[in-house]
Amino acid sequence: MNIRPFALERYFDEQEELSAQYLLSASDPETLRMDALLALADEESFRLWRNLSLGYTESQGHLLLRKEVSNLYNDAITPEKVLVCTPEEGIFIAMHALLNPGDDMIVASPCYQSLYEIARYMGCTIGWWVPNPVTWRFNPGELPLLKQGTLKLLVFNFPHNPTGALPSRREFDEIIMFARKNDAYIFSDEMYRFLEYDPSKRLPSVSEVYEKGISLCGMSKIFGFPGLRIGWLTAQDKVVFQRLVRFKDYTTICSSAPSEILALMGLRKRDLIVRHNLEIIEKNLNRWHEFCRIRPGLFSEENPAAGTVIFPRLNSDISIDELCADLHRTKNALLVPASKFHWGGNRFRIGLGRINFPEALAVFEEFLRERQMI
Ligand SMILES: Cc1ncc(COP(=O)(O)O)c(C=O)c1O
Structure with missing residues (x-):
C-alpha cells in the first residue's frame, strides 16, 4: 500500500x-x-455502566447512543441513519464506500490529511478548493472551475480545521446547490460543529439537508473525549448507508462497549x-x-x-x-x-x-x- x-x-x-x-x-x-464524567451521569447510563458486560456490541452502535446522537439533528436523521464508528475510521469507511479509482473529487484545503489522502492513494483526481488567504473565505463561486470531469464527491470540513472558518448560510446553500446540480456526493466533516461562537451562525448538518450528503461528527473535538474513539456517520441515502455499515465489518466490526456508554453519558450532558x-x-x-x-x-x-x-x-x-x-x-x-x-x-x-x-x-x-x- x-x-x-x-x-x-x-x-x-x-x-x-x-x-x-x-x-x-x-x-x-x-x-x-473519568470520575467527573461518572459524577455527571444520568441514572440510566450510570446503571448501564455498572452492569456493562464486555462482549461484542451492536455493529451499527448501541441503540440508546444512536437515539441520543439523532437528537443532535433534525427529523431527517433517525437512529437508523446513524453509524457509530471512530471518527478517523468514518473517513476511511466513507471514502471506500463512495469512491472508485479515477473518480473526480473536490476537497476544501488546507485540511485534515485523511480527507484527501485516502482518495489520493485510491487513485482519485482531486481539485483543490482553497480559501482567500486573508479572510479564509471559501468562495462557492469557484467550485465549478475545479471540476475536472464528472464530479463524484465534494469534501469539506466546516467549522474548519485549521482556520476556524465557517461559511454563511447563503454560501452553504450555494455549495449544496452546486453538488445537487452535479449529482455529486458530499462528505461533510462536522467534527467541530456546535462550537460556533455565535450559535445563530450554526449551519445545518449536510446529512440533514442533502439527500446525497454524508456527515461525520464525534466526541473528540466538541466534547474533548478523543480517548473514547467514538464518532458517527449520518446519511439519508439508504444504499450508501448500507455500504457504510458493511464496510465497518472490515475495520472494527463494532465499537468499544465502555466507550459507547461513556459517550452516551457525555452526550446527555452536552x-x-x-x-x-x-x-x-x-x-x-x-x-x-x-x-x-x-x-x-x-x-x-x-x-x-x-x-x-x-x-x-x-x-x-x-x-x-x-x-x-x-x-x-x-x-x-x-x-x-x-x-x-x-x-x-x-x-x-x-x-x-x-x-x-x-x-x-x-x-x-x-x-x-x-x-x-x-
Ligand atoms: C477535521 C477532523 N476530522 C477528523 C478528525 C479525526 O478525529 P479523531 O481523532 O477523533 O479520529 C480530526 C482530528 O483531528 C479532525 O481535525
Whole structure:
C-alpha cells in the first residue's frame, strides 16, 4: 500500500506529543476526568455502566447512543441513519464506500490529511478548493472551475480545521446547490460543529439537508473525549448507508462497549460540557489577541467563527518549521507548522481549548524574547 504518511499524526508521534509539557496546537479541548464524567451521569447510563458486560456490541452502535446522537439533528436523521464508528475510521469507511479509482473529487484545503489522502492513494483526481488567504473565505463561486470531469464527491470540513472558518448560510446553500446540480456526493466533516461562537451562525448538518450528503461528527473535538474513539456517520441515502455499515465489518466490526456508554453519558450532558469548552476557547482567543499586541504585526490577525483552532502567519524571515523545532527542543512546547497540513505561508496552528493555554503562551513569549523576536 503506497499511502503517504499522515504528516500531522507522524509529527505528533515523533515529537512525543503526550510527553510535551505545553501543547500550543491541540485541536481537542480540555478533557474531563473519568470520575467527573461518572459524577455527571444520568441514572440510566450510570446503571448501564455498572452492569456493562464486555462482549461484542451492536455493529451499527448501541441503540440508546444512536437515539441520543439523532437528537443532535433534525427529523431527517433517525437512529437508523446513524453509524457509530471512530471518527478517523468514518473517513476511511466513507471514502471506500463512495469512491472508485479515477473518480473526480473536490476537497476544501488546507485540511485534515485523511480527507484527501485516502482518495489520493485510491487513485482519485482531486481539485483543490482553497480559501482567500486573508479572510479564509471559501468562495462557492469557484467550485465549478475545479471540476475536472464528472464530479463524484465534494469534501469539506466546516467549522474548519485549521482556520476556524465557517461559511454563511447563503454560501452553504450555494455549495449544496452546486453538488445537487452535479449529482455529486458530499462528505461533510462536522467534527467541530456546535462550537460556533455565535450559535445563530450554526449551519445545518449536510446529512440533514442533502439527500446525497454524508456527515461525520464525534466526541473528540466538541466534547474533548478523543480517548473514547467514538464518532458517527449520518446519511439519508439508504444504499450508501448500507455500504457504510458493511464496510465497518472490515475495520472494527463494532465499537468499544465502555466507550459507547461513556459517550452516551457525555452526550446527555452536552449543553453543560459544550458551554464549558466554549468558555475556555473564548477566553483563550482573547488571550491570543492580547499576546499578538506585544509586537503588533509579528503574527497575522485571525478572526475565527468557530472551533478550537486558528492558523496565524508568522511575519518574519525565520522559517516556522525551524521555529517550531527550536521551541520544542528548548521549551518542551509543541507547535504545529503549516507544512504538516501540506500548506505554506509560514503559518502554524494554535489550539484554543486547553486550560493551561495562558501558561503555554507565557512560555512561547519567553522563547520569542530569548530569540529577540519581541
Ligand atoms: C477535521 C477532523 N476530522 C477528523 C478528525 C479525526 O478525529 P479523531 O481523532 O477523533 O479520529 C480530526 C482530528 O483531528 C479532525 O481535525
